[in-house]
Amino acid sequence: MARFKKLTAPEEILVELDEEEFTVGFRWLLAVDDEPRTLTDYCFSWMRSLARHGSGTALNPVRVEYVQQRSNVRQIERRLGCEVITGAPRNVVVFSASDATKPFVTRNAELLDMLAPQFEEQLRQYKEEDSFLELVRRTIQDNLNGHPPSINAISQALYMGPRTLQRRLQDSGSSFQRVLDEARHQMARYCLTNSALELNEAAYLLGFEDPNSFGRAFHNWEGMPPSDWRETNRSTKVM
Numbered sequence: 555m556a557r558f559k560k561l562t563a564p565e566e567i568l569v570e571l572d573e574e575e576f577t578v579g580f581r582w583l584l585a586v587d588d589e590p591r592t593l594t595d596y597c598f599s600w601m602r603s604l605a606r607h608g609s610g611t612a613l614n615p616v617r618v619e620y621v622q623q624r625s626n627v628r629q630i631e632r633r634l635g636c637e638v639i640t641g642a643p644r645n646v647v648v649f650s651a652s653d654a655t656k657p658f659v660t661r662n663a664e665l666l667d668m669l670a671p672q673f674e675e676q677l678r679q680y681k682e683e684d685s686f687l688e689l690v691r692r693t694i695q696d697n698l699n700g701h702p703p704s705i706n707a708i709s710q711a712l713y714m715g716p717r718t719l720q721r722r723l724q725d726s727g728s729s730f731q732r733v734l735d736e737a738r739h740q741m742a743r744y745c746l747t748n749s750a751l752e753l754n755e756a757a758y759l760l761g762f763e764d765p766n767s768f769g770r771a772f773h774n775w776e777g778m779p780p781s782d783w784r785e786t787n788r789s790t791k792v793m
């Protein structure tokens with residue numbers, strides 16, 4: 555999971571194992587500020603829940619360490635069942651080394667053997683330095699559900715503020731509106747080529763007010779109406 559996590563989110567899971575302890579931390583690839591406290595709390599709770607469900611045992615961490623001071627230390631101790639340290643150099647959740655060797659009761663070796671080569675290939679092609687714009691595009695596409703997502707919604711999904719997102723896009727030579735248009739353009743080509751969606755359904759999916767608005771935008775992108783483009787490219791797989 556630690557190896558492939560960044561393929562699904564702008565995040566890395568960092569693990570360290572010695573003779574006594576198994577330490578898990580998180581690195582947010584696009585973050586420029588400290589991660590929100592609620593996000594750290596969620597990650598710690600998620601790791602505890604994952605360890606319990608996966609091992610089939612009621613294990614708890616040995617301790618959790620926070621960079622920031624916390625006013626609810628007792629509450630966190632009760633929830634996670636372990637010691638809480640604040641003012642630490644990094645945010646980590648620490649388990650006993652023996653916990654790292656517990657077998658996962660949900661392990662499916664056959665499924666893993668089938669999926670791992672695909673994940674390895676995606677990991678080989680992954681380039682962090684040029685993935686930011688593509689990540690924003692994918693996040694926009696994931697949030698196209700009848701209306702165009704706002705910059706606030708996308709920045710929240712990427713764990714950064716709207717101003718930070720705008721600045722990162724500007725540093726990459728782009729803007730939120732441009733990436734939104736690119737995301738809709740890519741999605742439109744895919745829908746028209748690989749699905750039987752009616753044009754009004756595609757327009758709604760892409761967040762356009764009506765089919766006419768979609769038609770005008772698509773004509774600007776491709777130089778022809780979407781119906782004509784579909785007939786020409788129906789058998790071509792594009793994205």
